[in-house]
Amino acid sequence: MLFIFIAKGDAIKTVRIYALLLALFSLSMLIIGFLIYRTNHNLYVEDAKNSVESVLNLTQELISHKKQLALSVALMLSQNEAIKEAYRHEDRHTLFTVINQEIVKTKQYLQMEHMEVQFHTKDAKAWVRSWDYEDYGNELASWRKGVALLHQTQTPLVAIELGKRLNIKALAPIFDRGVFIGSLEVILGFEEIAQNLKNKKIDFVVLMHRDFLEIGSWMKDLEQINDFVVVNSSCPASCHTALYTIATPETLDKGFARIDGMLFGFTPLFDIESKPIGYVGVWFDESLLKDSLLLRATLAPHPQSMHTKMLMPSSQTTQEVLIR
Numbered sequence: 001m002l003f004i005f006i007a008k009g010d011a012i013k014t015v016r017i018y019a020l021l022l023a024l025f026s027l028s029m030l031i032i033g034f035l036i037y038r039t040n041h042n043l044y045v046e047d048a049k050n051s052v053e054s055v056l057n058l059t060q061e062l063i064s065h066k067k068q069l070a071l072s073v074a075l076m077l078s079q080n081e082a083i084k085e086a087y088r089h090e091d092r093h094t095l096f097t098v099i100n101q102e103i104v105k106t107k108q109y110l111q112m113e114h115m116e117v118q119f120h121t122k123d124a125k126a127w128v129r130s131w132d133y134e135d136y137g138n139e140l141a142s143w144r145k146g147v148a149l150l151h152q153t154q155t156p157l158v159a160i161e162l163g164k165r166l167n168i169k170a171l172a173p174i175f176d177r178g179v180f181i182g183s184l185e186v187i188l189g190f191e192e193i194a195q196n197l198k199n200k201k202i203d204f205v206v207l208m209h210r211d212f213l214e215i216g217s218w219m220k221d222l223e224q225i226n227d228f229v230v231v232n233s234s235c236p237a238s239c240h241t242a243l244y245t246i247a248t249p250e251t252l253d254k255g256f257a258r259i260d261g262m263l264f265g266f267t268p269l270f271d272i273e274s275k276p277i278g279y280v281g282v283w284f285d286e287s288l289l290k291d292s293l294l295l296r297a298t299l300a301p302h303p304q305s306m307h308t309k310m311l312m313p314s315s316q317t318t319q320e321v322l323i324r
Contacts, residue, residue, distance in 0.1 A: 049256050055202055059282055062196060063160070067170065070186045071158040074185065088181075092136070114189050117185065118184065120140060125137055144161070156173065159272040164215075164216060168187070168190075172184055190232040194232050203242075205239060207269075207279045210227050225240060228278060243281070252266050262283050268280075
């Protein structure tokens with residue numbers, strides 16, 4: 001009987017040992033499985049962040065390309081003899097007619113949909129606007145930083161600048177026989193950038209801090225999301241719905257969010273004085289991560305060097321161009 005009792009006790013101990021080993025093995029598998037899941041999850045999130053950063057970089061590339069394009073058009077128009085002739089005779093009507101003809105030709109040649117041009121007098125007052133003949137004479141230098149800088153330096157420049165609207169503005173001086181007679185600005189919006197990205201299934205938005213509406217008076221009727229104004233009209237109602245829960249200080253500062261199968265990325269937007277004015281945002285469906293070529297492809301030609309030399313029409317010498 002004692003032998004049977006000992007044998008039964010050994011069997012129970014053996015079963016307990018095997019049960020304990022099985023439990024430890026199962027626990028180890030669970031821990032390993034959890035660690036593998038966490039590692040894969042972290043790798044996926046890191047890949048998602050890198051993809052969002054790639055899209056943001058490509059978006060900045062598109063914006064830089066538009067800046068270069070605007071600057072090239074501004075420099076071309078500043079050398080137009082018909083424009084100079086209108087300045088010589090102080091003929092607003094002729095200038096209005098000439099510039100609208102030039103805009104049509106330029107848009108056709110460059111395959112652009114949106115472009116506006118404004119001319120300034122030599123004392124920095126609005127003189128002719130391509131979109132509104134009747135509105136002129138406003139003093140600009142006190143509140144338009146780009147106009148003030150151009151008239152101080154008589155040097156071409158381009159930047160995302162806040163006026164009555166927030167958009168890309170390229171400014172160039174106009175010289176007549178070496179004498180500064182005025183200036184012009186070529187104005188481009190963000191709609192074509194948004195369309196280029198939309199063609200790649202990427203949504204795009206420009207958000208301006210609501211505090212700047214005092215200056216940007218023409219934007220007061222635009223949609224507002226939390227503390228921001230949606231600058232680009234290409235952002236539809238669904239865009240606003242998606243952004244209401246995303247456009248918070250925490251998410252915008254972090255620059256990345258992943259919600260409901262969508263990836264969001266944001267980068268700060270600075271004005272001509274390198275002061276923060278808002279954010280550029282992009283977002284797209286996570287399914288696009290499967291197509292890595294899409295997220296790494298160049299959406300526009302690489303812009304020229306961001307610090308270039310341009311030929312001025314009067315003195316035939318090179319001057320530095322400011323690109324902000």
